[in-house]
Structures are given as C-alpha cells and as structure tokens.
Amino acid sequence: MISAGCAAYGKREGLSARELFSEALDELFSNCPKLGRSDVRALYIGQAFESFEHQANTGPGLANGYGLANIPAVRVDSVSSSGGTSLRQGVLGILSGAYDLVICGGIEKMTTVDTLEAIEIISMAADRPFEQWNGATLTALNALAARVHMRRFGTTEEQMALVAVKNHDNALENPKAYLRKRITVQDVLASRAISSPLKLLDSSPICDGASCVALTRPELASSYTDTPIDILASAEASDSDLVFRDDFVSFKSTRAAVEQAFEMSAMTLGDIDFAELHDAFTINEIIAYEDVGFCKKGDGGKLIESGATKIGGSIPVNPSGGLKAKGHPVGSSGTGQAYEVFTQLNRSVAPSRQVKDSKVALIHSMGGAGVDAIVHILKARWL
Amino acid sequence: MTEKLTVDAFYAEGKKTGTLLGLECPEGHVTVPPRHSCRVCGSSTMKVLALSGIGTIASFTQVYSKSKEFPLETPYTLALVTLKEGGNLLGVVKDDQANVAVGKAVRVRFEIVNSNSKISVETTRPRIFFDLVDS
Numbered sequence: 001m002i003s004a005g006c007a008a009y010g011k012r013e014g015l016s017a018r019e020l021f022s023e024a025l026d027e028l029f030s031n032c033p034k035l036g037r038s039d040v041r042a043l044y045i046g047q048a049f050e051s052f053e054h055q056a057n058t059g060p061g062l063a064n065g066y067g068l069a070n071i072p073a074v075r076v077d078s079v080s081s082s083g084g085t086s087l088r089q090g091v092l093g094i095l096s097g098a099y100d101l102v103i104c105g106g107i108e109k110m111t112t113v114d115t116l117e118a119i120e121i122i123s124m125a126a127d128r129p130f131e132q133w134n135g136a137t138l139t140a141l142n143a144l145a146a147r148v149h150m151r152r153f154g155t156t157e158e159q160m161a162l163v164a165v166k167n168h169d170n171a172l173e174n175p176k177a178y179l180r181k182r183i184t185v186q187d188v189l190a191s192r193a194i195s196s197p198l199k200l201l202d203s204s205p206i207c208d209g210a211s212c213v214a215l216t217r218p219e220l221a222s223s224y225t226d227t228p229i230d231i232l233a234s235a236e237a238s239d240s241d242l243v244f245r246d247d248f249v250s251f252k253s254t255r256a257a258v259e260q261a262f263e264m265s266a267m268t269l270g271d272i273d274f275a276e277l278h279d280a281f282t283i284n285e286i287i288a289y290e291d292v293g294f295c296k297k298g299d300g301g302k303l304i305e306s307g308a309t310k311i312g313g314s315i316p317v318n319p320s321g322g323l324k325a326k327g328h329p330v331g332s333s334g335t336g337q338a339y340e341v342f343t344q345l346n347r348s349v350a351p352s353r354q355v356k357d358s359k360v361a362l363i364h365s366m367g368g369a370g371v372d373a374i375v376h377i378l379k380a381r382w383l
Numbered sequence: 384m385t386e387k388l389t390v391d392a393f394y395a396e397g398k399k400t401g402t403l404l405g406l407e408c409p410e411g412h413v414t415v416p417p418r419h420s421c422r423v424c425g426s427s428t429m430k431v432l433a434l435s436g437i438g439t440i441a442s443f444t445q446v447y448s449k450s451k452e453f454p455l456e457t458p459y460t461l462a463l464v465t466l467k468e469g470g471n472l473l474g475v476v477k478d479d480q481a482n483v484a485v486g487k488a489v490r491v492r493f494e495i496v497n498s499n500s501k502i503s504v505e506t507t508r509p510r511i512f513f514d515l516v517d518s
Binding site for chain 1: 390416446448449450455459461472474485
C-alpha cells in the first residue's frame with residue numbers, strides 16, 4: 001500500500017458519491033507525488049446500495065469521471081464489508097500478476113433520503129423472504145444477537161455504551177470523522193431506543209463518504225514511496241443469513257477469516273499493535289474482540305470496561321473513532337479503515353490519537369449481521 | 384429422490400392450511416426456512432415435512448423504526464424462535480411486550496399484512512407471526 005485518501009465523512013450536502021470519491025482520489029495522488037493517473041491499471045470500488053442515488057454503473061462512472069480512462073473499473077458488494085472486499089480484490093489483482101498498480105476504494109452517499117428510508121435501504125442487507133419480510137431491520141438482527149450475548153455472558157447495556165464513549169473520544173481529533181463530540185455512558189443509555197436493547201447512540205451514523213488506497217507489487221513500492229505498508233494477509237469468509245444459524249453470539253465468518261489471516265501472515269495476536277474492528281453497532285465491537293481473540297468468548301464486555309482497547313491501552317481498537325463515530329458510509333467503511341491504518345503507521349494523525357510505536361495493524365470488516373467478514377493484517381515496512 | 388420446497392410454496396401452504404413446512408436431510412437435520420441444502424451438514428438430499436409449528440423464543444427486540452415495507456404499528460416485538468424440530472424463524476409476537484421473554488413457548492401463525500411491495504410474488508405472501516402458548 002503506497003498511498004491513501006479519504007473524503008471527510010458526514011452529511012455532505014450537494015455532493016454526489018462521484019464527487020466525494022474525487023476528493024478521496026485527490027488526497028491519494030497528492031500524498032504520493034510519484035504516482036500518476038496513467039500508472040493505475042484497475043479500479044475496484046465497494047458500494048453496498050445503488051438505491052440512494054439511483055445510480056448503477058458505479059465503476060466506469062467513477063474511473064472515467066476522474067480521468068482514469070478506459071481501465072477495468074468494477075464495483076464489488078458484500079454489503080457493509082464492501083470496502084474490505086474491494087481492498088481484497090485489489091490484492092488478488094496484484095497477486096494474479098494481471099496488474100502492477102491498482103486503486104481500491106469505497107463509496108456510499110446515504111443522506112439523499114430521510115432516516116426511515118435509509119433504514120429500509122440498509123435492511124436490504126438482511127434476507128428478503130425470511131428476515132426483512134417478517135419485520136427484521138439490520139439493527140434488529142444485531143439487537144437479537146445483543147440480547148443473547150447479554151443473557152449468556154452477563155454483558156450489560158453500560159458495557160455496550162462504553163464502546164460508543166471510547167470511539168467518540170477517539171474521533172475528537174480525526175478530521176475525517178463525522179461525530180466529533182464527546183458523549184457519556186448516560187447519554188448513550190438515555191438515547192432513544194431503535195431496536196431494544198440497541199439505542200440511537202449504540203448505532204453508527206448514516207452519512208456520506210468515500211475513501212481509497214493504492215496498491216502495487218511489493219518490489220515496485222519503493223519507487224513510489226519510502227514508507228510503504230506491506231499487506232501481510234488478506235482473508236475473507238462468508239456465512240448464512242442469521243436466521244439459518246444456531247450461534248448468535250459469535251460470527252463464524254469472522255473467526256474463519258481471522259484464522260486464515262494469522263496463518264497467511266505468520267503473525268500472532270501478540271504482534272498486533274492496534275485494530276480497526278467493525279462496530280456498526282456497539283455489540284459488534286464486543287463480539288469482534290472475542291472472535292478476533294483479544295479476549296475469550298463472553299469477556300468482551302469486561303475487556304471494554306478494563307480500558308485495554310483505548311488509545312494507550314494494551315490493544316487499542318478503533319483509534320479512528322470506528323464506524324460508530326468516524327461514520328459508516330457503508331461501502332466506504334472498509335477502505336476508510338485502511339486509510340486509518342495508513343495514516344497511523346505513517347505517523348500523520350493528531351498526536352492525541354496516535355498509537356505509539358505501532359508497526360502492525362489488523363482490520364476487520366463485517367457484512368450484514370456476520371454474513372461476510374474480511375480481515376487484513378498490515379505492517380509498516382520501514383519500522 | 385430429493386424434494387424441493389420453494390419460498391413461494393412454503394408461504395402458500397402456510398396461508399392455505401396454516402401448516403409450517405420444513406426440510407429434512409438423511410441425517411435427520413431440519414432446515415427451516417427452506418433452502419437448497421441442509422443448514423447443518425450441507426446435504427442437498429432433502430425431503431419436505433410438516434412441522435409442529437411450536438418453538439421457543441431464543442431472543443427478541445422491540446423495533447421502533449417505522450417502515451413502508453412492514454407497515455405494523457411501532458414498536459412491535461420481533462422474536463427469533465427456535466423450532467421444536469430444529470431451525471429458526473423470525474416473526475412478530477402480537478402480545479403485550481411484558482409477556483414476551485426468552486424461553487417462552489410460541490406457535491407459528493401466517494397472516495397477510497398489506498404493504499406496497501412492488502415485487503409481484505409478495506403481494507399475496509403472508510408474514511410469520513408467533514402466538515404465545517402454554518409450554
């Protein structure tokens with residue numbers, strides 16, 4: 001990975017996804033002056049829902065609009081993990097030998113419609129005939145999982161709220177973050193119910209965003225930058241819709257992708273200096289702690305309570321603010337996480353949220369309520 | 384010989400007779416909702432069977448977001464129910480919220496809820512509801 005760009009997340013009134021993606025690309029090219037548009041051989045783009053702008057033709061439209069003319073430009077979709085899938089498709093494109101240099105990105109323009117309409121669109125991630133049709137929203141599926149976790153392991157609403165509080169704190173000095181506002185456990189507990197036990201402040205915000213990274217073959221990286229980041233593992237696994245499963249407190253897709261990623265990278269948990277984990281809802285971060293292996297199954301609530309996952313803790317999680325506070329413009333979230341890792345390892349984030357001495361990071365991106373999971377492990381080459 | 388149970392046939396039977404249909408593989412695993420292969424072992428040799436329609440609440444949530452697609456008054460209580468024979472279903476429990484709890488027994492019921500779905504097969508498709516029963 002030789003460069004990265006990210007449009008600020010938020011309600012970006014008057015700007016289309018294409019225009020936001022151009023912002024992200026402008027930053028990517030300005031971060032890497034040796035990289036020219038004609039070096040780019042392919043574009044992969046994560047986008048979950050075309051309904052927000054009534055715009056298909058995502059890949060060719062984005063590439064040619066920016067002057068990345070006539071290259072293959074394909075959209076990939078695994079709902080909320082589409083950005084992670086885009087990154088992985090780029091890795092595979094490079095590894096196949098087909099391309100020397102690719103850009104992987106993600107977009108989502110969500111504020112074109114009101115919140116209820118947005119929830120209906122997002123709920124397309126759930127199974128149509130048996131989940132959506134019988135009253136499930138995506139929030140509801142995660143709420144069902146949360147209640148099982150609470151009953152089985154004693155996880156509390158206060159512990160879930162602590163995830164939101166931490167991630168809001170982390171976002172305070174992230175210029176790309178949407179919700180740069182400190183909140184308290186009380187604020188979360190008092191926020192209105194969306195799908196009990198999940199409340200408004202347990203949920204990531206609906207917003208607009210775009211992000212991208214540039215990848216090249218490892219041996220070519222030093223001709224573009226002195227500070228390349230090596231992708232040591234890129235793993236993905238899928239799973240059935242929630243209604244077909246028997247285990248609601250652990251996501252098999254995450255566990256499978258994590259296992260593959262550690263095997264591929266020859267890294268162990270102890271090598272990971274920080275992680276960006278998928279926290280569309282606070283319960284997701286708690287379950288991800290356990291499925292990634294930062295604590296044993298059922299102890300995710302205790303882990304957040306211990307402070308270990310704060311910046312400065314033993315395993316900082318979501319120094320960007322996460323999907324929860326940086327924002328969750330669905331298709332962009334995965335490459336947005338990669339942007340955070342790029343800037344953290346390049347030491348270009350605000351000192352207050354810099355993970356000190358970090359060299360190796362893990363990214364986890366999840367589709368729907370665990371129907372897909374992508375795990376990347378990255379390491380700064382020069383550190 | 385393997386038997387198929389389409390989504391449409393599953394709902395049509397529920398609407399017509401109230402019977403909950405499922406699929407069973409040679410290992411005896413029950414797959415509900417219906418799909419091509421067994422949700423436990425992946426076998427694609429399946430036969431259709433009628434189930435009791437009885438299950439227990441594994442989890443529930445009060446949903447507050449209004450939806451044109453699912454025009455029920457909010458909040459409604461959505462339950463995840465594990466069926467007696469195996470498999471799970473999602474559906475609404477139209478009962479006092481205070482009566483709903485994990486572990487309670489329910490019976491499946493199919494009921495039409497009119498919506499403005501543009502998908503042709505959905506215009507006559509019933510939804511799944513659960514009634515609390517004595518366990």
